[in-house]
Amino acid sequence: MARIGVFICHCGENISATVDVVKVAAEAARIPGVAHSVEYKYMCSDPGQQLVKNAIKEKNLTGVVVAACSPRMHEPTFRRACAEAGLNPFLCEMANIREHCSWVHEKGEATTQKALDIVRTLVAKVKKNKALEPIKVPVTKTALVLGGGIAGIQAALDIANSGHKVILVEQAPSIGGHMSQLSETFPTLDCSQCILTPRMVEVAQHPNITLHSYSELESLDGFIGNFKARIRRKARGLDEKLCTGCGLCMQKCPTRKIPSEFDAGLGLRPAIYVPFPQAVPNKPVIDREHCTYYRTGKCRLCEKVCPTQAIRFGQEDEIVEAEVGAVVVATGFDIKHGDFFPEYGYGKHQDVIDGLQFERLASASGPTLGEIRRPSDGKVPETVVFIACAGSRDPAKGIEYCSKICCMYTAKHAMLYRHKVHHGKPYVFYMDIRAGGKMYEEFVRRAMEEDGVQYVRGRVSRVYERNGRLVVKGVDTLLGARPLEIEADLVVLATAGVANAGAEELAQKLHVSYDAHKFYAEAHPKLRPVETNTAGIFLAGACQAPKDIPESVAQSTARRRRFILPASAASSARAPAPTRPSRRRSSAAATGRWSRPWPRSTRACARAAAPAWPSAAPNRSTSRASPTRRSMPRFWPCWNEVNAMADFNPKIVAFVCNWCTYAGADLTGTSRMKYAPQVSIVRFPCTGRIDFMLLLKAFAGGADGIIVSGCHPNDCHYSSGNFHARRRWVVFRGLMDFLGIDVRRVQFSWVSAAEGAKWAQLVNETTDRIRRLGPFADYQRLRGQGVG
Template sequence: MSRIGVFICHCGENIARTVDCARLAEESGKLPGVMVSVDYKYMCSDPGQNMIKRAIAEHKLDGVVVAACSPHMHEPTFRAAVVQSGMNPYLCEMANIREHCSWVHTDRELATEKAIDLVRVMVEKVKRNQELFPIRVPITKRALVIGGGIAGIQAALDIAAGGHEVILVERQPSVGGNMARLSETFPTLDCSQCILTPRMVEVARDPRITLYTYAEVEEVEGFVGNFKVKIRQKAKSVNADICNGCGDCWNKCPMKKIPSEFDAGLGYRTAIYVPFPQAVPNTPVIDREHCLKFLKDKCGVCAKVCTRGAIDYEMQDEIIEAEVGAIVVATGYDLYGIGKEQPNERWKGYGEYNYDTYKDVINGIQFERLLSASGPTQGEVRRPSDGKVPKSVAFIACVGSRDPEKGIEYCSKICCMYVAKHAMLYKHKVHDGQPYIFYMDIRAGGKNYEEFVRRAVEEDGVLYIRGRVSKIYKDGDQLVVVGADTLSDSQVQIRADLVVLATAMVPHKNAYEFAQKIGIACGSEGFYSEAHPKLRPVETMTAGIYLAGACQAPKDIPDAVAQASAAASKVQLLFSSDELEREPIVAKVNEVTCVHCRNCIRVCPYSAIDDKEIRDRHGNLIRMVAEVNEGMCMGCGTCVAACPSKSVQLAGFNDEQVFAEILALGHE
């Protein structure tokens, strides 16, 4: 005979408003096997928990049912409480009479009846609960950081500083990401490369960090503490061990007119190239799509001029396999592509801004390159069409952002600030120039941000015009920008020599496919989802995978760095113990009845079930069965449903328990 205690919570008014808790306690007390049944205003409070603890001792209870909110909220609370009285935590269950009852019903009588049913069901389950003990799995104390922008660099450095090995994978030939392309950074106007390049160098130098550039993560398998990853090292066609980065090859390469990705198409690069002078590593790669050797089997100049014989046209992609315990995803963002061609059906371009047609309508990153000393104009602001120094520049904020019609509803967060910075830097370089900014709101929430924007207006004479731009058309060699100023209720026209569009930050173009590949979730707009928007901002729903930087949401450099350090500290927290404790709610195969039909192996969404050989003491194979890897099993129960011989059972939710619940529900 069981000795169960039932504890009913009023949750203030949340439950008591709709459910007659006193009657529920009375009815629950009559259930067979229930020794004590009480109700209380706040069961989760200290007095409430003490009530449970005392009852366990007084009535020698062997099972507890707490009828309260969702187990998502307070199951850990109550399980911890019963442990203090010496009870196994898995003998405590919750009946959800709030979300499943009081919040969704209005009729007090019927809701109370339903609550009684819910308690009865849970009492029948708890009678059949068994003691369970946490599963321990070993942890591989090595981290994988995906993406070598500022967030990835910061995360890698922090984890390495904690004494752990890090594998940093970057898709481009150099680390640095988008931050390396910026000229100056708001709100302090310090040079982006000056503050970034020391970090890049450090990443390459740190013996605990293994850096793979021009590489991509192909496959992620396994689970927290025990991931197996495959990394594709794309063929660089240059032997990095021999190359000394002298630059003879790219200086002699005849393919000089390839638009440079780093300069956002405003400058050119060669077919064998390093993306920018401070690249880390400073080893060139051959872009096989543009190299004459690969296109027509001609040229071969780079191999001829290389004094060290580092050029290797035969080089093949290589798959590197590694075992890691944690993964930090820092894959960054892309820029919304203004023009008519869009990567998906949701997004529409701005035909009215003529970005595709007019050379002097450029985007924010292109303007950064025009301002940058390492850019195509060596830092002089010259417009792309004729190289003239523009005497008036119109900056347009919210191009893409906050425009549901174009498919992007969110605010890209950083544009208000970089537009102010652009206008300011332009004015610092062209003293007699006039910057205009068309905007909807100025969102300058951040340390010293508002002050920065006011400085642009009051000291540098930037004219803010509050309204979206309707169209941009050409008149002579100038561009006419037609906008509005809602502050003075007027339509405004401006003649500008150059127009800079502050384009939205959008998820990386392969973000969705990549999320599927590594098993994390995306929001509807395509940014990776954190486990909780407030309380778990750097974790994903997949244990052991963390987020850093703009792959999670648009953010500026300080925020990206902060998140990267937070992710790194989460990784170090994970690595601080040798073993990981997991919930014992996992499937187990009965090897006696298993016929090795392999149904469970096929249906398992986590690839947690594998074949197992059963051998006699001489090592002869007797037969095969299925075996669940306790470290990987997430307790979803798919295998239980699929097993034709009922040989798989889920601990904590076995057939006996579930059927008892169903029968209790049918009982009148």
């Protein structure tokens, strides 16, 4: 026998101002199965929670419904309270009568009745809930760090130093990333390689770190605590155990004029090469694209001169498999190369270079050994113009964000130039100066005041060549937009920081979300900046957004903490999915996927066992019976009365996903936007989980119209649920129309968590349309028809 406790919250006046909570509590007491029904001013407060706990004990409750704010607000609060009182936390539900009722409708009987209806719905649901226990899964205490730049190195060292094993995978032949290309770092003007290389060596020598350089992630399966990674170790062309790093092969290689990637195209390297002298590992790699042997079958000189016979021309890529517990993505960023602004002449004039190229000029181990020289003729430039914002903050050209680090490194570049060329004249064209970090403002001031860098507030319209020099045409807005022309010997563009070329592909392999610019998405921009929405996959460094070295290091360390804590446990307790797997289902079940009758593929099972809702993991191939099926409002008694009041009061059911539309509807409430009250919202983990039959069940249950809404494509919390749903909707609409069911009665929509206004508009428009279409009598008539 069900003994449900119902607790109606006033929420101060937030609910009670528009909803007659006393009446709701009294009416709720009469719902069959409700053994206890009270109202209180602040249910989430300590005394409020105590009311729940006492009632559980005194009345032997089998389930609890707290009618208050959104479950996204306080579900954990009340579930914890229930657990403390001895009631399984999953037997506790929240009825959202604030964001979805009191805040969005006018005070009155209809609103009170709607609140009561919402309570009824959740009472019906909680009666069918089953007690669930957290799933204990063993945790592999190894981390996989993708990317060996400063963020990846820092993450690897932190984790390794805590006693856990790390596998570090770096795409390039050496770790170090962009930081190894820099000359000096702001704001301290430390020598970049000096502070970086000790860490690189530490990584190489650390007993807990396994380094796979010149390697890439092939695939990742599994879930937090239990990932299976496949890593492709690309063929270097030599036996690393035999190679001593003596460098003879590089000296003798006859193909020497290949533009060096490390030197940003300003220097040259041979076909067998180590990217820079301090590379870790200090073992060369054969560039098969340029190597004479691979192109023509001739040469093999390196093989002849190698003292240890380490060269292996036939070597193939190797796949290494690893089991890891968590993944840190530290794949970094790139700067935009190319003629983003053709008027600046990058690529046309050799002496127009970008920031990384300047770093290589300034670098002691660079192509000019640290001397600032023009790429065209090798002369020392007398005048250098630095152009900031050469591509960022430009909505018209698609990069609307600020790349964050350029103001600082431009100041640094100007200072370095002056330090090296004492009589040199540096100019910086800027829009704003963004120097918000510790000691950052002081650094820029130093550039202006001590190092004589001339800062001009204004943009450059054109750079062109005249008599071997570059004419920079700009404007000085602080002097009333006075046009300015500077004859420079070298122009340095601070181009935008962008995501790496392979970022999208990697994100899809990992099932992490990314934004329109292919930067990886954090779980919450403020409160969870180092996690992704995929449990067990963390972010570090600039793959998330352009950032500087201190931030990347800080983030790596923070991320380390996030990993260590779960990894310290022998096993991990995962919140179970509130939906129960159905037995022996196969073929195109609710998710539209097929599989062998039994058992399903390992991957599907792994995902199915993943900490599904409400924490995060892709959940796509489960076919689970959802308790929400049973929570269909079976009766609409209040609406019958309301019907009598108006000519036709349409009944609309909305099936929405928890992460986007439900949150969006919460936002509508928080923003106090009003909308038509006829809609009843049912919460799902994902649109991918909405069975098409539910739409027909809703119609059979008395609905006149239906709204189905979820996350926008690419935003799905489970990566691809809404993509599957979208296909299913297309097909189902075709079928409905063919059967003579008016598809205008079903409104599909994408409403994000930020689109509170859109939700209100959607509901109002849909309610209007359904009102005009009239009651769905033809369908409801089918109930009971054909029974003798």
